[in-house]
Amino acid sequence: MNKLAPVITLDGPSGSGKGTIAALLAKQLDWNLLDSGAVYRVLACAAKRQGVALDDEERLVDVALKLGVHFQNHRVWLEGDDVTAEVRLETTGMAASTLAVLPKVRAALLQRQRDFQQSPGLVADGRDMGTVVFPQAHLKIFLNASPEERARRRHLQLKGQGVDVNLTSLLDEIKARDERDSQRAVAPLKPAMDAIQVDTTALSIEQVLKLIMDEVRHRRLI
Numbered sequence: 156m157n158k159l160a161p162v163i164t165l166d167g168p169s170g171s172g173k174g175t176i177a178a179l180l181a182k183q184l185d186w187n188l189l190d191s192g193a194v195y196r197v198l199a200c201a202a203k204r205q206g207v208a209l210d211d212e213e214r215l216v217d218v219a220l221k222l223g224v225h226f227q228n229h230r231v232w233l234e235g236d237d238v239t240a241e242v243r244l245e246t247t248g249m250a251a252s253t254l255a256v257l258p259k260v261r262a263a264l265l266q267r268q269r270d271f272q273q274s275p276g277l278v279a280d281g282r283d284m285g286t287v288v289f290p291q292a293h294l295k296i297f298l299n300a301s302p303e304e305r306a307r308r309r310h311l312q313l314k315g316q317g318v319d320v321n322l323t324s325l326l327d328e329i330k331a332r333d334e335r336d337s338q339r340a341v342a343p344l345k346p347a348m349d350a351i352q353v354d355t356t357a358l359s360i361e362q363v364l365k366l367i368m369d370e371v372r373h374r375r376l377i
């Protein structure tokens with residue numbers, strides 16, 4: 156894999172800043188971007204459309220293998236329909252987290268994610284990018300922040316989108332999702348042994364980005 160395009164993995168819980176940082180990093184480097192959470196989220200949308208239960212592993216594998224998903228210009232398409240707004244809903248995130256515990260479903264999505272490793276490089280964001288999907292990645296970052304700060308960020312983001320949600324219920328949802336994502340048997344949310352761990356609670360986006368770019372240069376990835 157090291158002969159292929161270089162990979163930077165950004166893992167962490169929701170609200171840790173990894174989505175924002177990954178997008179900015181990919182833009183700055185002019186590399187490809189894999190938002191692996193969106194892949195799980197689109198699968199949840201497809202399952203809902205087809206009336207497939209979130210614990211029906213065999214049928215979900217079938218849906219995953221045939222998933223007609225397309226990412227372009229920050230938009231997500233499922234079988235030709237723009238599902239960008241639906242993909243970002245909290246309920247979709249919860250559904251994605253539920254089906255993501257199923258080992259065969261994760262296996263069915265593996266190659267689809269690895270296919271993103273293309274020249275000149277890839278920034279991959281998710282939960283298991285550094286541990287399972289790209290274990291040979293050239294740089295692994297694990298971002299975290301306190302649950303309260305993550306709920307606050309998500310609240311702000313939703314408010315900006317005109318969505319009014321209760322901060323306390325957001326915090327409860329974040330904690331529930333953390334619990335499920337980190338306690339599952341297969342590919343749980345955890346830092347890779349060789350990941351650089353960054354607590355972003357008191358850091359700005361610019362500070363986190365600078366820290367990662369310094370490491371990118373130090374490792375001569377550019």
Ligand code: DC
Pocket residue numbers: 169191192193195196248251252255280281282283284332336
């Ligand atoms: O990063 P996100 O909130 O878009 O991810 C939604 C859910 O998808 C997350 O709660 C768990 C699952 N997921 C996963 O299991 N592995 C990944 N690499 C990315 C997401």
